[in-house]
Amino acid sequence: MEKLVPGKRPLVPRNILVETILKHKHELVFNNEIARATAAVWKVIEAGLDNKIKATSLHSMCVGNRYHLKSLLTDTATLDADQEYEVSLNECESSESNRNSMRNSLGNSFNFILSIKTSKFESLLTERVYARKTMKGKIGERRITIFQPSKWTEIVSKKIYDDYRLNHGYHFKNHYLTRQADYGVFKGLCKCGSTVICKAKENVENANYEGISGKKIAKDLQTESTVKWRHRVASEMMDKGISVEPPHLYNADVLRVAKHECIRMQYLDQDPIKAIAILKKSSVGQNVIRDIGYDPFHVTIASAHQIRVFNKMNRICETNLSIDATGGVAKKIVHVDGRVSKHIFLYNAESHDMASISKWLLGTIRCGMEFPRQVTIDESKALENACALIFSGDFNITKYANRCFNTGKTDFPKTYIRTDVAHYIKSWVNFFSKESKEKWKKKFYLCAIGQLILCRDRDSAKCLITALLTVSLSEKAGVGATSLNESLHTIKSLVLGNTCQEEEVEEIISKTIEDSEKDIEEATEEGEDEDEPQMSNLVANQWQQWGNDIRNEVERKLEYENGDDYNPRYFPAFAERLMKKMATIPLWSCICRDDFGYGRIPASSAPVEAEFNIIKNRILCKRILRVDVAVRTFLEYIDGKLKIFEAKSNPTNENINIEIKSTMESPRRPKKIDVSDDATPNFPVVSLNSTTAYEIAQKFNSSRSRDIFKDELSPISSTKNDTHCPSGSIEKENFSGSKCESYVPEESIRRRKPLHDLSSEMNQEFVCEYCEKKSNNEQVCVICKRIMCSECTVSQTEEEGEMKLCLECFQNSRKDDRLATQKIDNWKGKGGSPKISKKSRYLNKNTAEFLDAMSFKKYCKLPCLKNGTISSLRLIKIGNSEVSLTNTCAFDSITQILMAAMSDNDNIKKFMNIHRYQNNFFDLVYDTVEHGISQKTYKRRAEIICHLFGEEIKDNTTHEINCTTSASSLAAKIFKTHPSFIEIRQCEDGCYRKIEYATYGWHARLLKENLQTFIETIATKEKRCKNNCETYQSVSLEMGDIVLFEVYGQEDKIPIDSISNSFINKSNETYHLMGVIHYVGPKMLTRTPIPGHYIAYCKRGTCWMVYDDLKEKAERSSQNLKVYPEILVYCKI
Template sequence: MKCSYKGKFDIPHSKKRKLMGSKKDEALNQIINNKISPSVYVRNEANKIMKEGDSLSAQIPSISSLKTAKSRALALTRLHSDPISALNIMKCSTTYSSTIRSIGHNGFYVHFWSNLQLQIYKECYSKVSIPCISFDATGGCCKRIKRPEGNQSSHLFLYEGIMNIDSKTFTVLSMISEQHDTLSIYIWLTRWLRCGIKAPKMAISDQSLAIMSALIQSFTQYKSLQEYLEVCFKFAVNKNENKNKIPSCYIRNDINHFVSLIAKWDTLKQCKFTRTKQLFIRSMTLLIYCTSMKEAKQILEAIFKIALSKYDGPLLVPTEYEKDTPCAISKRYLQDLIANKASYLQVFDHLIDENESTNVINQQNEENEDLSEEITGSFKNWASIIANDCLSKVEKIEGEFDNAQYTPELVPLVINAMKLYPCWSGIMTTIFGYGEATVSSSRVESNFYQIKNRLFKTEHLPIRVDDFVQKLVYYYKGDNLLLQNAGLLNKKSLNNNNNKTNEENTDIQDYDIHKETVIEGCEDIHIETDLEGFEGIHTEANIEDNEDIQTETDIEDNEDIRTETDLEGCECIHTKTDIEDNEDLYTETADRDGNIENMQKETVIGDNEDNMHAEPEVVVNEENNISFCLPCKNGDFPTGIHRCVKCKKSVHLFGCSVRYIHSEEGYGQSRVCLSCAEKDNENVAEEHWQKRGKSTSLSLCRSAKSYLVSQPGFDKLNLNQKGCEKSIYFLKNGNVLQSKPYNLPQIGKVLLSNTCSPDSLLTIFACAAADSQIFFKYIASLIKIDKTAKFIINMIDRKRNGNIYKERISLLAPYYLPNNKQLVGGITLLDAMDTITSTATKLLHQMPSYKKLNRCTDYLCSEFAIDNTSQVIQLNAFDGRIDIQKEIDSFTKEEITTCTYCNSRRKVTFSTKTHILIELVSLPEELETSTSVCSINKIDQVHQNYAGEVLLTTDEIPKVLHVKGITYFIRGAVVYTSGNRTGLRVKSGHYKAYCFRPNDRWEIYDDLQEKILPSKNEKNNVELLLYTK
């Protein structure tokens, strides 16, 4: 059968074919299930159907039609088009009824945790010695909710409490909320506690005032953060306080967050001397490990004296007892602590004996007995008093030179940071009887990373809140089931809990006493919830297609989008819930953007934020910004004319009170004391997240732990030096400069080649001189008698290195000038190929590493004294394994031998110089028993026949050596690179210099490269090490 088709098949289609049927199902399967972007799907279809020269096929769908189909397909999978209504439907289902605890509509929030989570927490609480929960919030997960009126909600944050169970992360409770004030967080925590569980003994958070205040109100017996801090101060000053007043929960701050806030202070970021930032940040971290107020006071005094002193160094007019300025003494004190203290102040030189504790406390009380309760009742005011005393001691002191760390703007920042001192330090660990000096909330940060980058890896955050909650609850259910079988928990009790009836579940949720739900085609939803102690509100809203959703909830939201609650006798608190419109309200919150500086702001207390006017909180010393109340400091206490409208306490008009609105200025003006003002500020504080509602990705940054470890050599740094390090001249190999001969007197035209050995040696010596003042003075003292020392100084001084390559030829010519020097054109080729040890012996004849003293006990001996020096200390590494400190101790050990001239005893001692140059030689292991350090001559002969590799990374090189009570610091290393080299140590190969700079980083000086290179922590064949004082 033969068929033929006739028609105009080449005419292009005027419109696309409708996407429908199996073609639509296939496209949606690829886009939704396989996560292929619509634009990628269109191109994949073009590859299947079209060929070169074809017109656009009508059966390839457009990108817009695919997006529309995807949106409609996803909408069909949702319970409701409105996310809040969808959450209400989920809450009424059997799957989520015991997980989603409560939902707020106008001022959205959703609280969710399962019964299994509650039971796991109960089991762990009874088995863990210190139940600890970390709290934090993050944004960028959920989209803002669109209101029926067309506006949007505030940014939605995810709040979570995370616990560590047998080194596993366990999410205890969660909340998504657009309200980020103290009250909203407090209600979330209170509802969780009403499920019949106990509060943790320790809670960790960042320095968000809203979260900290809510934790204290929920987990302790105190009503505000201010009251909690005052109690901690009383116990820190007097440990004999009533033990019943110890807070039931220890509130801590994440150490990494605290150090990060300090590092962001503008005063430190903008200082001209980079070591100023290092000094003050590391000094602040010293306070973390203090266990008594006496220790903290000494460090604070040192910090304040440095920051407030205009002069440094020796006194202009020294006295019999004092020769240096307080600034110089304080710098040495802090540098020694940073450099030498193991874990800083955990091992303190002047620990207070238990028998003397009472005397110390009495002494502290006597020092502060002339101050009123308002002044001495907080760490902040205590630090302010110390700052004032330090200012009076140093303001009239004059030294020989200026203080590079003079930063009076830093003092109020330190004082404000001390307000939360018991939270970010270990000062209260002895009072509570548990806890470490530093704590971290890394568990909750890691959990946020897990959620954003793994659970929702294929999603484009932010997404709808109902989709987010649905997927997150499902993920946590699987996580809890894994914990259930981890072995730490009682499986039987957990299984019994999972089999509880709906009636028992309702009893656990005692906050949800009455619930009525009617669902008809998802059109009308009515939820009525009653919560004890909270005023009722009614909210009605019309959502899409005139579907009525009516919510009656006795919770924190009222019809004016404000909050009114009476917290056990506290004053009524009015809080505007929309944080976008609440920017005029003063918020005392140390957020993630470093707002710890803003703790000392202008404050006014009133009932209506629209009528607020700012007024200074305290009297301020304008010169140094140190806050205090002058009348109270001078002993002039309030007369009663002005009283606090909250607590009726007498206050001064200025200094210890702030203005209350709706009152006229003058006689009898209404005021609010600072204590009540602090409490009100806590109640209006809000949690902030740095990116608000934007999605973010984690980026690598420098760890704040680097400020918390001991820093050997910090006491040797010159804090008045600008910059972290001095640059030295980068020498290039003579092979690179072959095209340019140099004309020298008495030698003629000279070309230099193979200079990697002397270049590497001179480079590490130049870096050492640039970084060590002691070694620089030693090198400078030799420039008149030694060409090598002069060349090293010229490498550091840019004004002198104009003829550096000519000077290098003059330096090397006496050692490497050949006999048959004449080449074509009368040019002499000077080949400096040599081993690094041989080069050091030639160039450093005036700079020995040690001196060997050989003395006979018989003074009449013909060879009474046999002394010699050496430029290099040779140490053996057997099969590449070496303990440098152990070997150097063995090398410098005192020896007793028999005199070959008179048969008396001879004493051999070693004395090291300003520097020590160490050669590492790897010997076969079988030679270890046949050689020893005592037979120096024999080992020198062995060196000529065996040259194995000593492979070390830069981290494995000891940074400090202790030789006969003298501390030496690593300055550089010479590394050898070549092919397979065995047997004799030969000249062929290439040397590179590795220099350890003051910024704790290694730099590679390779004279065959164009610039200095950063070092990688890789194994290299290390032949030479340089240490200096």
């Protein structure tokens, strides 16, 4: 009788299902393998079962050996299906082929052995203690040996699956072991009804086994997602073609729980505040975490090591303390009342008001930190007031600014407080984005603000402020606006670099302000409202008064001026904001830099921004940690970094070698100097000039000069404190007072030229005597071809015939130039050109962008025609036929130039409007500029091209027209009715001849000459009459509104700026260059000719725009543009 399993009654009885499938046994089995799920036989079986079970389900049942179907189909079923499985914990290692054959040979019930190492088996054992009452009523203990929960079941399931691929997920509940653990029985159940009875016997063999523990899985999940882990483990466990997932492969929910539990184990306490308190008392946070606050949350960090390194640097050079904050590091905390905290920034503070910042800065000062020479901050009012209070002793930033205004008084501040230029420029960018939509106006004022930041004295700043106020407050321009014109000239001369700047910008601001800065501004708004208004009413700002005096003077001048045109730069909102910013001008500009005597130009907090980048992207890997974990990670990072920095900056006093060290990295290892009489002078040495090594070492260690800190003076000492007298005797030198001093004979000095870049002044203009004599062991520098000795060269390769560089070329040449001399390319990240930071837009002498801003005319954007070859264009329907165009670049280039000319030139627009009805091409240009590109535009282009190429289109057909042609021949057809030149010849005998030129030839060698001379030569030349007259013809030249020159004889590309921009005809009419059609030849030559490509370069204002019909939109060309011109287009203005 069949054993019934409780549950829902099956749709098809088991015996009927098995019989139906076995009827198709020969169709289902091929080479002892089950047919695929896509085979047609499964559909036949599904129909035979009245479609109660799908074909895919039938295939899964057979592959999974449900009801032992796979065993029956492959003739491996030998025993009853109801017989239970018997398994022993022993294993015999076998190959994959033996494993598969064993699996196929197993029936419904079988025995197999799994073995495990004795040490690992014993590690699975544990004891469970039960309390029980004895016969006398006493409470005793009962110890039972068991397997560790969940650990042994995982190992058994994995071994069963790995060795025999049984797709059963057994759940082992109860088990029994003897006291010696040499025997035991436990039973496993599967949802399908199969059971397994395991008997633990004495271990017989030791086999290698790599089990998976929960801790190891959780550790792996720290660096990868749960889905990725499951895919990786499945690829290792499963074979190809298996359609059933391994039963012991953890699902995603279980893995997420394990990952969460592993993360929780890293916490010192479940409460983050308590965890930080525990960290404070530990060896890591002791004397490092100074203060902890809960509401508002803050953690003050200041290690003694950090303060010691800062104080040491502060005594040596002008230190710059950069203060900034960033979010995205620590998670928010939940307060007692359930309120979620605000964003927590580095340094782990929730509130950024003046009180909190002052408390933090004062705490670091009390810990022993010296006052810095310079502090760079952002524009937060709370931070400005806190820095003024702590570092300068002023109540607010207004009083600090007043002390900076009075430069001659004794109470001038000792700490230079400055505003980061990136934050300041960003605030202006946000202002212009809200107040003005004109991009050219934004560029104009931002370039001027950039120059105001660089001003280093009040006179130049006053001149520029006066000019900016005049431009922004003047409503009228043109004739009569004298002050406005002078101000524009002043701003233009400053931005374009006509005035000399004493020091250029050293480092371009290339780091953008992060999105978290918005959170910082929100956090500081409360501090600004609380602190600044009350303080500003008490003290008048002298810089603000100075700015108001300048504005009043400007307004008085503008009252008596009245221009005849509208001023497009009229911007009173800019003047109002500039006046508000005048209160803090000593912070955001360099106007007080020379008064302090030090400071970067301009001020920048880029170092702290770089630290944020390292912490967030490299250390934290863009993760947001709990606050205690974030604090601990930050402490480890800052401690390691300080140790590395101190090791690099500290010289050792015990063993200082005599060496010559360049400010750049020396290509060779430093050598000790042998100063004995018989020493051969084969290396450069330095004369000590009666200075003992002890004195130089003492000077090196105790000096506070910045040059010594930068290793511009080499530390000199003797290794064993031995010195050599001129007589050759050696004495022990007593540093307290020795009569014998270090001495180097003058004849041992080798003077050689490559050392002129070294830092020591004594080595300037040294010349190597062996290089002068040109010894036999000579080498040739591969860059400068100078003959040098072996000591004056640097090896580039480590093989025979190695290439050499002299020291001068090694120090002065770029890295990629040196790599180019190597025989074997080194592509380990060193072969590329060095990274160059992006140029700043508003601080540099940016000529092109500022000239565009000065030219206030707004150029409308023009669409870019698409080439007919582009697949996104559909077939064009003309009548009942469809037309496809290819290689339309010549036509599109001419069209784009004329569109730009019409858009920028009113005369050409008028010309197009008059002749558009006689010339379909002009009508196409006019309509495209006025209404944009549409389907009608491409249809009219196809009609014009068909007419120009003489194509006849039949009805109900599809045509493909190849538009490959030269731009000059196509222009001749387009401008046939409107020629560029009309040449009229007339002789003395009355012969008259009129010649029209659609394009006029211009040889390439005349391009660099003056076009005006060329035009005059054409207009005044005389030719002999061709009507059998012996007289000469007088030639007069008339020009159309659009003049096209065809350039021929061109071999190489030329700079586009070398082409003449304009010329004047005999009627004193001016023609300007509007565009150039550039030809790009095929990249390779083949037997089948490949057509080239035409690109239109249109001059719009002061820049060149590139219109390529293979690209989606126009692009702005780079500087120093070179072209291969075929047609030059000039238009009358």
